[in-house]
Amino acid sequence: MQEVIILAGGLGTRLKSAVPTLPKCMAPINGLPFLHYVMTYLQTQKIDRFVFSLGYMSQIIEDWVLEHFAHVNIAFSVEEAPLGTGGGVQAALEYCNQDHVWVVNGDTLFTADLQAQFNFHLQSQSCCTLALKSMQNFDRYGVVKQDAEGRILSFEEKKAYEKGLINGGVYLLNKKGYFRLQLPKAHSFENDYLNQVVHGGKLFGISHDAYFIDIGIPSDYEKAQHELPQLGLIKD
Numbered sequence: 001m002q003e004v005i006i007l008a009g010g011l012g013t014r015l016k017s018a019v020p021t022l023p024k025c026m027a028p029i030n031g032l033p034f035l036h037y038v039m040t041y042l043q044t045q046k047i048d049r050f051v052f053s054l055g056y057m058s059q060i061i062e063d064w065v066l067e068h069f070a071h072v073n074i075a076f077s078v079e080e081a082p083l084g085t086g087g088g089v090q091a092a093l094e095y096c097n098q099d100h101v102w103v104v105n106g107d108t109l110f111t112a113d114l115q116a117q118f119n120f121h122l123q124s125q126s127c128c129t130l131a132l133k134s135m136q137n138f139d140r141y142g143v144v145k146q147d148a149e150g151r152i153l154s155f156e157e158k159k160a161y162e163k164g165l166i167n168g169g170v171y172l173l174n175k176k177g178y179f180r181l182q183l184p185k186a187h188s189f190e191n192d193y194l195n196q197v198v199h200g201g202k203l204f205g206i207s208h209d210a211y212f213i214d215i216g217i218p219s220d221y222e223k224a225q226h227e228l229p230q231l232g233l234i235k236d
Helices: 034-044 058-068 084-093 114-124 175-180 189-200 218-231
Strands: 003-008 049-054 073-078 100-105 108-110 128-138 144-146 152-155 161-174 203-207 212-214
Touching: 003 034, 003 084, 034 058, 034 100, 034 108, 034 218, 049 058, 049 084, 058 073, 073 084, 084 175, 084 189, 100 108, 100 114, 108 161, 114 128, 114 161, 114 203, 128 144, 128 189, 144 161, 152 189, 152 203, 161 175, 161 203, 189 203, 212 218
Parallel strands: 003 049, 003 100, 049 073, 128 203
Antiparallel strands: 100 161, 108 212, 128 161, 144 152
């Protein structure tokens, strides 16, 4: 069994103007919630257990998932107070049974080759392996620096770049290693976890030449309306 944590507890502030009454992962794309495309893609990659990290408008997500993915192995981790992305991951890991767990964002779709990433993760004995995406002429994302073996050396700040590798938001996480750090109940996955373990030399990344979309801002949400239906991720 392969398990995934889907982070879907955020407020979605930047997308409020386009989707004011729904959690971000439920934003409609050609008549279907964005989450439909995320879950269907993950199923094509042999993911067969889904753990949701929820907070804001959690009931809307729970009701939809249980209706439309009724025969899928599902669990919900619902925070009573905001825990941050890392706190959400940490709480959701309590519902996971495997040693290595996928973590993805509910408002991002990156059609990475998860089997290749899993193999690389085990080979490199990584504490966490990131899916990286090569991009050109961008300023919305920071850049990830690596050595020749794929070890991540640093995370560079957001600014205008001509080209570079960005963090695609698909992680394969060593569960026991995460708990060994004894992070506080509420923390940031990016700032408190990734920025800590990168200095230990056990954080790796693998680049995927695959489709990537982050619907966090209205312009990319509009772009998703035209692009996602072409990916073949529609199912009954």
